[in-house]
Amino acid sequence: MKEIPVSQITETVARLCIEANVDLGSDVEEAFRKMRETEPSPTGKEVLGLLLKNAAIAREERMPICQDTGLAVVFIEVGQDVHFTGGSLEEAIHEGVRQGYEKGYLRKSTCHPFTRKNLGDNTPAIIHTRIVPGDSVRIIVEPKGGGSENMSRVVMLTPSQGIDGVRSYVIQRVKEAGSNPCPPIVVGVGIGGTFERAAFLAKKATLRPIGTTNPDPELDRLEREILDAVNKLGVGPGGLGGRTTALAVHIEMVPCHIASLPLAVNIQCHAGRHKEATL
Amino acid sequence: MSREIKLKTPLTDADVESLRIGDRVLLSGIIYTARDAAHKRLIDLMDAGKPLPFELKGSVIYYVGPAPAPPGKPIGSAGPTTSYRMDPFAPRLIAAGLKGMIGKGNRAPEVIEAIKRYKAVYFGAIGGAGALMAKSIVASEIIAYEDLGPEAIRWLEVRDLPLFVINDTVGGDLYQEGMKQYAEAS
Numbered sequence: 513m514k515e516i517p518v519s520q521i522t523e524t525v526a527r528l529c530i531e532a533n534v535d536l537g538s539d540v541e542e543a544f545r546k547m548r549e550t551e552p553s554p555t556g557k558e559v560l561g562l563l564l565k566n567a568a569i570a571r572e573e574r575m576p577i578c579q580d581t582g583l584a585v586v587f588i589e590v591g592q593d594v595h596f597t598g599g600s601l602e603e604a605i606h607e608g609v610r611q612g613y614e615k616g617y618l619r620k621s622t623c624h625p626f627t628r629k630n631l632g633d634n635t636p637a638i639i640h641t642r643i644v645p646g647d648s649v650r651i652i653v654e655p656k657g658g659g660s661e662n663m664s665r666v667v668m669l670t671p672s673q674g675i676d677g678v679r680s681y682v683i684q685r686v687k688e689a690g691s692n693p694c695p696p697i698v699v700g701v702g703i704g705g706t707f708e709r710a711a712f713l714a715k716k717a718t719l720r721p722i723g724t725t726n727p728d729p730e731l732d733r734l735e736r737e738i739l740d741a742v743n744k745l746g747v748g749p750g751g752l753g754g755r756t757t758a759l760a761v762h763i764e765m766v767p768c769h770i771a772s773l774p775l776a777v778n779i780q781c782h783a784g785r786h787k788e789a790t791l
Numbered sequence: 792m793s794r795e796i797k798l799k800t801p802l803t804d805a806d807v808e809s810l811r812i813g814d815r816v817l818l819s820g821i822i823y824t825a826r827d828a829a830h831k832r833l834i835d836l837m838d839a840g841k842p843l844p845f846e847l848k849g850s851v852i853y854y855v856g857p858a859p860a861p862p863g864k865p866i867g868s869a870g871p872t873t874s875y876r877m878d879p880f881a882p883r884l885i886a887a888g889l890k891g892m893i894g895k896g897n898r899a900p901e902v903i904e905a906i907k908r909y910k911a912v913y914f915g916a917i918g919g920a921g922a923l924m925a926k927s928i929v930a931s932e933i934i935a936y937e938d939l940g941p942e943a944i945r946w947l948e949v950r951d952l953p954l955f956v957i958n959d960t961v962g963g964d965l966y967q968e969g970m971k972q973y974a975e976a977s
């Protein structure tokens with residue numbers, strides 16, 4: 513049994529909120545550089561250059577990469593031999609978000625759905641907890657912007673629509689999203705499970721580092737096919753035309769009910785922000 | 792080939808008529824911020840026949856909810872938000888003298904039509920490049936609706952704010968044209 517005071521969770525979450533928002537992952541920057549070489553549109557090349565410049569300014573000046581510093585999506589994997597002390601784990605996470613968004617000069621974006629009154633501290637966080645073997649705690653903070661989230665969808669396909677139905681739905685979604693979700697995007701795809709599991713898988717898929725391959729050969733092939741197709745849509749960087757509409761397509765798949773084929777598409781803008789820590 | 796044009800607010804009919812899709816514009820002067828909630832309040836004021844918190848004629852509205860200003864800086868990260876949410880309100884403001892809008896993403900046909908009819912322009916800023924855009928903002932002050940937090944109306948003094956012309960007075964649409972140019976039938 514390992515004891516972890518919840519104050520340590522608060523500190524870690526606060527730090528990760530700030531780090532994720534000011535320090536873009538090297539996998540994303542690497543993808544910008546690579547795509548800038550192959551992008552045929554002069555405007556598209558220029559936009560990719562501006563995004564690299566933006567990431568450099570953000571890191572150097574500790575300014576958020578994007579003013580939409582997102583809702584704080586927190587994935588926490590808790591080892592079953594861990595005992596938290598000193599208070600509630602969930603409250604400690606919310607407090608971490610509260611402190612990180614205040615200290616980091618990050619924008620607070622949570623509001624009442626109807627009155628639209630801003631809650632002022634960016635809580636509540638969206639918390640996804642998993643209990644795993646062991647005695648460590650892994651925390652991932654993914655600030656998720658509203659523009660790309662608005663372009664995401666869950667759909668219940670019929671089983672007979674199959675892999676072709678999945679492929680064409682995802683491509684159509686990226687096409688309809690067009691310039692809105694701040695391309696070049698990462699397309700997170702969740703297949704199977706139930707309605708809510710598919711959505712969770714799609715979000716989780718956006719966390720996979722760009723440039724890694726799917727261990728399932730069939731899904732790896734499907735990812736490549738969809739990526740190739742969406743980059744032929746012409747949307748391009750910033751939506752101004754070009755061949756870099758998506759940096760990656762990541763798929764997570766689990767078994768589903770014999771009657772259904774749940775599919776979720778979670779679009780991640782080019783500011784593919786997430787940071788993690790293990791306690 | 793796209794041109795680079797320097798413009799100063801307030802904008803005139805002649806200013807916007809000279810612009811074409813794909814032009815790169817460096818905008819300087821005073822502009823105003825407003826998002827969904829602020830737009831709704833502006834329209835309510837117009838319905839009530841009351842004055843707006845700023846002079847609409849020749850003005851430019853930037854669809855942005857900036858991050859808080861860190862110490863020593865006029866503003867935090869300040870890139871554009873998605874424009875379609877302002878589409879229900881924009882034609883009314885354009886008809887009343889609004890000359891420019893800055894945002895990201897496609898506009899509704901009614902907005903594109905109003906841009907043509909009343910001579911205005913829709914500029915695209917690079918979505919998500921908030922730290923870079925903040926570099927061009929030299930001063931900022933809340934002038935209305937402080938209760939809206941990041942969605943309050945601010946005036947911003949900008950210097951060479953980097954923009955692209957997306958919709959012009961002759962009905963051009965860079966998002967449509969750009970996509971067409973690089974789309975490949977599969």
